[in-house]
Amino acid sequence: MVDMALDGQSASAKQDVKERAQALDRLRFSDDLFRNLTRSAAVFVLALLGGVIIALIVGAAPALREFGLxxxxxxxxxxxxxxxxxxxxxxxxxxxxxxxxxxxxxxxxxxxxxxxxxxxxxxxxxxxxxxxxxxxxxxxxxxxxxxxxxxxxxxxxxxxxxxxxxxxxxxxxxxxxxxxxxxxxxxxxxxxxxxxxxxxxxxxxxxxxxxxxxxxxxxxxxxxxxxxxxxxxxxxxxxxxxxxxxxxxxxxxxxxxxxxxxxxxxxxxxxxxxxxxxxxxxxxxxxxxxxxxxxxxxxxxxxxxxxxxxxxxxxxxxxxxxxxxxxxxxx
Missing domain, CATH: 1.10.3720.10 (MetI-like)
Known part of the structure; x- marks a missing residue:
């Protein structure tokens, strides 16, 4: 009976450890997802700004070449x-x-x-x-x-x-x-x-x-x-x-x-x-x-x-x- 009780406690402890590990994995995944989303938003803003600058430079190039300073x-x-x-x-x-x-x-x-x-x-x-x-x-x-x-x-x-x-x-x-x-x-x-x-x-x-x-x-x-x-x-x-x-x-x-x-x-x-x-x-x-x-x-x-x-x-x-x-x- 004692051995069976110990086995039951051991199984319960393992189950608790497994659930905690799964919870930590979910938290880690959500944290990584949030970090990547925020990084992507920041990179998107920089890319958008860079695209505007490039478009302006390319469009203005003929006039700047023609007239210069x-x-x-x-x-x-x-x-x-x-x-x-x-x-x-x-x-x-x-x-x-x-x-x-x-x-x-x-x-x-x-x-x-x-x-x-x-x-x-x-x-x-x-x-x-x-x-x-x-x-x-x-x-x-x-x-x-x-x-x-x-x-x-x-x-x-x-x-x-x-x-x-x-x-x-x-x-x-x-x-x-x-x-x-x-x-x-x-x-x-x-x-x-x-x-x-x-x-x-x-x-x-x-x-x-x-x-x-x-x-x-x-x-x-x-x-x-x-x-x-x-x-x-x-x-x-x-x-x-x-x-x-x-x-x-x-x-x-x-x-x-x-x-x-x-x-x-x-x-x-x-x-x-x-x-x-x-x-x-x-x-x-x-x-x-x-x-x-x-x-x-x-x-x-x-x-x-x-x-x-x-x-x-x-x-x-x-x-x-x-x-x-x-x-x-x-x-």
Missing amino acids: SFVVSESWNPVTEKFGALAPIYGTLVTSFVAMLIAVPFGLLIAMFLTELCPKWLRRPIGIAIELLAGIPSIIYGIWGLFVLAPFLQQHVQPGLISTFANVPGLSSLFAGPPYGIGVLTASLILAIMVLPFITSISRDVFEAVPPVLKEAAYGLGCSTWEVMRYVVLPYTRVGVIGGVMLGLGRALGETMAVTFVIGNAHKIATSLLAPGTTISATIANEFTEAVGDLYTSSLIALGLILFVITFIVLAIARYLLLRIERRIG
Whole structure:
């Protein structure tokens, strides 16, 4: 009887060991499957990005071989004579994005500060919903609104005042010179500022709310005002997230197409005045790609896309470098 009991216990122990081994095998298999799936997703993204880069380089090669470096530094854009230069679209892209960020970043941060520190609780949700709705409006709606509402308003009420006010101010007189067209670089910049404002505001609000309350309470306990708490406690604590939100908005501004196409004027020239018509890389591609006749014309437009890709990559690389420096400084 004792031997039979021992044999039964031994068989039971072996069965337990076998079940545990099978369970470990299943866990190991699921873990390996998960690892391979995540690795495949990451490799797919890299392959997709590499495919886009290769396609742009191959498509832009005829134009780059034909014009060389002059394609980047030339303002000429004449499809009839097949003389193309990307300087005017590059200039318009950078200027409209820069002016848009000058407008949107302060407003976005101030709105986020108001929502997190000063806004009554009953008003926070309506304002937050309104900001999120702004982010969900299609860009073509912004373009139509800008063309039929904002541009006429600027032409009649804002641009004449800017021209007369800064007419005798050195430096600013050239920035606000010329007839009030309504459409132009300034109008496109305002539209872009409105479009990127929800991204900057939402991300800034979220990171501001993540600040530990004890830090703000300690600052208030020392006698700091609300501005001092935001300036010396909240912003330093959340600067990484704020910079990330700003760069996300800048990436949106650099690549925006339809809204800018409606209101910028689509003129292939460089003007010092913000009131003058201009163009951007995205607007040029959107306007002319379907009408491009000939391999050189099409290749030039693809080369513009390659340049925009490089500009965006450089901006994101700079942003990443700044974030790394801030993280190292923090510790």
